[in-house]
Amino acid sequence: MKLKxxxxxxxxxxxxxxxxxxxxxxxxxxxxxGVVEGRILKICQHSGTLIIESxxxxxxxxxxxxxxxxxxxxxxxxxxxxxxxxxxxxxxAIDRFRGxxxxxxxxxxxxxxxxLSQNNNMARIRKIIRTLSERFGYKVDYDGYVDWTFPTPxxxxxxxxxxxxxxxxxxxxxxxxxxxxxxxxxxxxxxxxKQLDYNDAKHELMKLEGVGxxxxxxxxxxSLGHLTALPIxxxxxxxxxxxxxxxxxxxxxxxxxxxxxxxxxxGYAQQYLFHYAQNQPNWDDAEHLELRFKQK
DNA sequence: TTCCAGGAGAGAG
DNA sequence: CTCTCTCATGGA
Numbered sequence: 001m002k003l004k005x006x007x008x009x010x011x012x013x014x015x016x017x018x019x020x021x022x023x024x025x026x027x028x029x030x031x032x033x034g035v036v037e038g039r040i041l042k043i044c045q046h047s048g049t050l051i052i053e054s055x056x057x058x059x060x061x062x063x064x065x066x067x068x069x070x071x072x073x074x075x076x077x078x079x080x081x082x083x084x085x086x087x088x089x090x091x092x093a094i095d096r097f098r099g100x101x102x103x104x105x106x107x108x109x110x111x112x113x114x115x116l117s118q119n120n121n122m123a124r125i126r127k128i129i130r131t132l133s134e135r136f137g138y139k140v141d142y143d144g145y146v147d148w149t150f151p152t153p154x155x156x157x158x159x160x161x162x163x164x165x166x167x168x169x170x171x172x173x174x175x176x177x178x179x180x181x182x183x184x185x186x187x188x189x190x191x192x193x194k195q196l197d198y199n200d201a202k203h204e205l206m207k208l209e210g211v212g213x214x215x216x217x218x219x220x221x222x223s224l225g226h227l228t229a230l231p232i233x234x235x236x237x238x239x240x241x242x243x244x245x246x247x248x249x250x251x252x253x254x255x256x257x258x259x260x261x262x263x264x265x266x267g268y269a270q271q272y273l274f275h276y277a278q279n280q281p282n283w284d285d286a287e288h289l290e291l292r293f294k295q296k
Numbered sequence: 297t298t299c300c301a302g303g304a305g306a307g308a309g
Numbered sequence: 310c311t312c313t314c315t316c317a318t319g320g321a
Binding site: 020021114117118119120121122123124125175209210211212213214215218231232233234235236274 | 300301302303304305
């Protein structure tokens with residue numbers, strides 16, 4: 001199955017897939033390979049044209065709709081970025097990474113991935129998820145690329161916490177095992193979760209062991225499409241303390257400030273500030289910080 | 297060797 | 310309510 005989407009505006013594949021919201025994509029030459037919803041996708045971008053290949057045969061109309069949803073292409077990104085572009089600092093971040101979009105990823109994989117993400121780093125999170133998939137998922141291949149589907153809750157529940165632990169999860173093995181069981185016995189209804197508004201979804205997620213405010217916000221933002229979610233990790237905390245608040249601040253203070261300052265699309269603002277700080281070594285130099293007080 | 301990473305839970309005060 | 314300590318792992 002091969003799909004060509006032309007005249008794509010305000011979309012950058014590299015920034016979108018390499019901005020820390022998904023741990024599943026691998027770049028080979030100018031193509032990105034990953035497993036989404038049980039099959040391999042190969043995606044290339046040539047300026048305004050996206051070429052998406054699937055290892056499965058599927059209905060073109062349905063597949064197109066799924067890809068628009070996954071890549072967040074149905075949203076007017078120019079409008080959103082204009083809405084959060086309220087000073088010269090974030091203007092620079094937006095200018096640097098324009099086209100980066102928030103994905104709408106599969107819910108179970110996102111829940112599991114961000115449970116594993118706590119007190120952990122990107123490279124190791126990717127490694128753990130790959131190991132889990134290789135051991136418990138199904139092998140899929142396409143175009144010479146081999147990967148594995150993310151294991152279902154049932155498979156992880158059957159495997160048990162000890163086998164999960166062997167994949168390098170550390171103390172988070174029990175959290176993932178319990179979450180898998182919660183899905184199976186209906187304590188967490190993933191389909192119902194998609195129908196809830198932001199606050200209800202967040203609090204439903206926080207009932208899970210190992211899911212606090214930050215992880216719940218990541219799931220809301222990277223899977224459920226709640227653009228008002230603001231995950232506060234060590235980087236976002238650091239960015240707001242140094243750039244905007246100019247003092248140490250608790251998560252609650254950062255939430256309150258950011259939501260009134262950036263507005264309802266604060267989740268998108270967060271993604272640009274996060275990726276900018278990670279890729280711009282002098283992001284908190286004195287002259288750089290001054291941009292925060294200037295108009296864009 | 298110590299520190300850190302897209303944190304959260306338990307316990308003390 | 311807030312503060313502190315601990316939880317595996319591996320790369321810097």
